Amino acid sequence: xxxxxxxxxxxxxxxxxxxxxxxxxxxxxxxxxxxxxxxxxxxxxxxxxxxxxxxxxxxxxxxxxxxxxxxxxxxxxxxxxxxxxxxxxxxxxxxxxxxxxxxxxxxxxxxxxxxxx
Amino acid sequence: xxxxxxxxxxxxxxxxxxxxxxxxxxxxxxxxxxxxxxxxxxxxxxxxxxxxxxxxxxxxxxxxxxxxxxxxxxxxxxxxxxxxxxxxxxxxxxxxxxxxxxxxxxxxxxxx
Numbered sequence: 001x002x003x004x005x006x007x008x009x010x011x012x013x014x015x016x017x018x019x020x021x022x023x024x025x026x027x028x029x030x031x032x033x034x035x036x037x038x039x040x041x042x043x044x045x046x047x048x049x050x051x052x053x054x055x056x057x058x059x060x061x062x063x064x065x066x067x068x069x070x071x072x073x074x075x076x077x078x079x080x081x082x083x084x085x086x087x088x089x090x091x092x093x094x095x096x097x098x099x100x101x102x103x104x105x106x107x108x109x110x111x112x113x114x115x116x117x
Numbered sequence: 118x119x120x121x122x123x124x125x126x127x128x129x130x131x132x133x134x135x136x137x138x139x140x141x142x143x144x145x146x147x148x149x150x151x152x153x154x155x156x157x158x159x160x161x162x163x164x165x166x167x168x169x170x171x172x173x174x175x176x177x178x179x180x181x182x183x184x185x186x187x188x189x190x191x192x193x194x195x196x197x198x199x200x201x202x203x204x205x206x207x208x209x210x211x212x213x214x215x216x217x218x219x220x221x222x223x224x225x226x227x228x229x
Contacts, residue, residue: 044219
């Protein structure tokens with residue numbers, strides 16, 4: 001079974017703090033995605049990476065940055081946390097499209113519920 | 118960009134059948150996914166369609182019509198544990214990247 005782990009399930013930070021959210025996968029997938037999920041807004045893509053040291057902006061990258069130094073690890077960074085970044089953050093790796101189902105589905109990590117005070 | 122539309126909420130009775138629709142607009146379609154998400158948990162994969170037609174998997178089936186930009190998830194023999202949010206996601210090819218975009222989800226409530 002694919003295993004996706006995220007560094008924390010719950011996190012409370014103060015406005016202005018630098019926040020690191022880490023995601024580690026064990027399936028050797030090239031693609032990794034960071035989403036945030038808010039009531040009524042669904043899952044929104046923040047950043048994604050399709051290879052080591054590669055990164056692309058998603059739909060809502062403002063206020064975030066990412067790091068992909070190793071294939072299995074994709075970090076989301078909040079440079080200066082703000083209250084509007086209070087949300088559930090979900091990491092999801094996936095393989096390249098292919099006939100095998102395991103390449104197509106995204107496996108989500110358990111999520112990190114971040115509260116910024 | 119993409120537009121993905123699905124109903125916000127649906128209710129159904131235990132033992133019944135329910136169909137959750139999803140319509141989308143995309144320029145580089147490369148697959149449609151359905152996920153189930155229980156409250157407080159991460160989404161879990163249910164199905165994947167890339168060709169037209171019906172894919173069946175136990176009590177769950179998913180249908181795709183690419184020409185109509187339409188999909189549905191069919192849940193049979195509903196159980197109370199099927200109460201959850203169901204997310205439709207469309208993967209779009211943009212340059213060399215394959216990017217899934219999610220709808221806002223349909224909250225399904227199953228009554229006894």
